[in-house]
Amino acid sequence: MTEKMKTTAPVSSVGADGAQPQLKNYNEIIANETAQINLQAAQNPEKSGSGGLQTVSMTELYDTLYPPRTPVVDGFLYGGTYLFVGAPKVGKSFFMGQLAYHVAMGLPLWDYPVRKGTVLYLALEDDYARLQRRLSGMFGVECADNLYFATQAKTLNEGLDKQLEEFLKEHTDARLIIIDTLQKVREVGGDRYSYSSDYEIVTKLKSFSDKYGICLLVVHHTRKLESEDSFDMISGTNGLLGAADGAFIMHKKKRTDNEAVMDIVGRDQPDQELTIEFDRERCVWKFKKAETELWKQPPNPLLEAINNFLTEDKPEWEGTATELVSQLPDMQIQANVLSRKLNVVNSQLLNDYGIFYDNKRGHERKIILKRLEPRE
Known part of the structure; x- marks a missing residue:
């Protein structure tokens, strides 16, 4: 963000009537669909030590220009693979629809500037009729032509990556793919809930997001046991968070509350704790306050x-x-x-x-x- 997030900020319009900001699309210059973050192996295949270990010197590291990492939502969501975790029925799908619409339309999300781009939303626990009712209740009938939905997809070991690759070939300006939920795309059978299995599945997703320079946001559930650290409530092992670029945890004190807390941690953005409120009339989440200000580089x-x-x-x-x-x-x-x-x-x-x-x-x-x- 160009300015620090204030601890109490006015609620910006989150509907289709919001003013569209100046767009920051750099896709005519930067080919996101082919951008790889870790390029040293491809650029220096002949450089290897004993045992075939590929290395890069500090000099070569500094002399190499790597593709820039552009935010999807400034100060909030970046390229890579992120988990979005919450208890069932806490409002995750409403927020996923809200985020997808704002990125597709280029509308600010609360006080956060958005970089417009094509969005794919894999709503694998929904059907199209439910999506139609939900989105029309949130945004009316003004459509985002670059927001796409699918209610069925293959698992990772069945060829999900190939399906996503085909979508990205057809939509080279894609910025965000939402997978709702992780359980629907993880491999069936085997040791499904070990640390190595959890780490492997997120590593596969991260390799894909890094290869194509996009953001994969993966919806997941919390476990039933409470913890003082909200990130310990992610269902499964620590391998999920360990392999991801970051995570969002949405939780309420009581299920019937309109207010929720969103804890954010990541490699490319500062840790944050936001308080948001669900507008039951419009079915969108509104910003109330941030516990910490966003750090801005001097x-x-x-x-x-x-x-x-x-x-x-x-x-x-x-x-x-x-x-x-x-x-x-x-x-x-x-x-x-x-x-x-x-x-x-x-x-x-x-x-x-x-x-x-x-x-x-x-x-x-x-x-x-x-x-x-x-x-x-």
């Missing part, structure tokens, strides 16, 4: 300098690192250091400033900078 002088360098009259630039250093005289930085710093912070440059960065290999390595949205 301004980066290099990114600020590049943001000022690209003007409305000159939104694009291409040249060597040495030439870029000469355009930023106040930075006092060496060319090779400049390239490495930009490799490290390219996600922040894209997400915070709307500037795409590439480092083309060739006879003479060239830096490409391109502003993808108007400067604020």
Whole structure:
């Protein structure tokens, strides 16, 4: 988010009448469907030590430009595989429908900016008639043409990954796939509830989300036993959370309460605890408060300098690192250091400033900078 989340924030409209924000779609530049986060094995297959272990040196690590990680919902949900966990009938499916609609429409979710993109919702415990009634009650009959539903899918060992791959080939701007629920896609038979089994199934899902640069949000249930740590209430073993990029836990003090607490933990976003309230008339969740403010990275002088360098009259630039250093005289930085710093912070440059960065290999390595949205 561009600003810190306030501890008490006004409730934004969560229906179809909300104003659509400026879209941040970078898919014409970044091919999400082929973006892999861990590329060192593919890029350096010949580099191996004794026993065939593929390695990358620290120098190579810094000199490699990896695909930027763009949020689905700024400060809330990122690319990767996440668990969304709650007790039965706590309101998970209503929130899944709300999240799916907002991402497909590009509407802010409460105070969180949303990056618009195609959404696939595998509502495997529903039927189409129930989905129709639920969504029309939430959003009326204004449709999101890029929100797709399926009520049946294969399990992971039957070929779910192939089904999802075909969908992504047809919808290259997809950002989010919701699987509701994990139980419907996990392998049948065998040692289903061991740590290794739980870890393996989420690892498979994470490999898929990383390969295609999308977010997989997997709905799951809590166990019946209470715990002081809400994340210990995830049904199954610690292998599920251990392999995931993060988790959301929705819980109520009493089942009949309208208020719920959503605990959030993840690798790419700060831990949060949100209090939300269910609007029974509109069947949507509204934001009430956040227990902690979102931490915001301090301004980066290099990114600020590049943001000022690209003007409305000159939104694009291409040249060597040495030439870029000469355009930023106040930075006092060496060319090779400049390239490495930009490799490290390219996600922040894209997400915070709307500037795409590439480092083309060739006879003479060239830096490409391109502003993808108007400067604020």
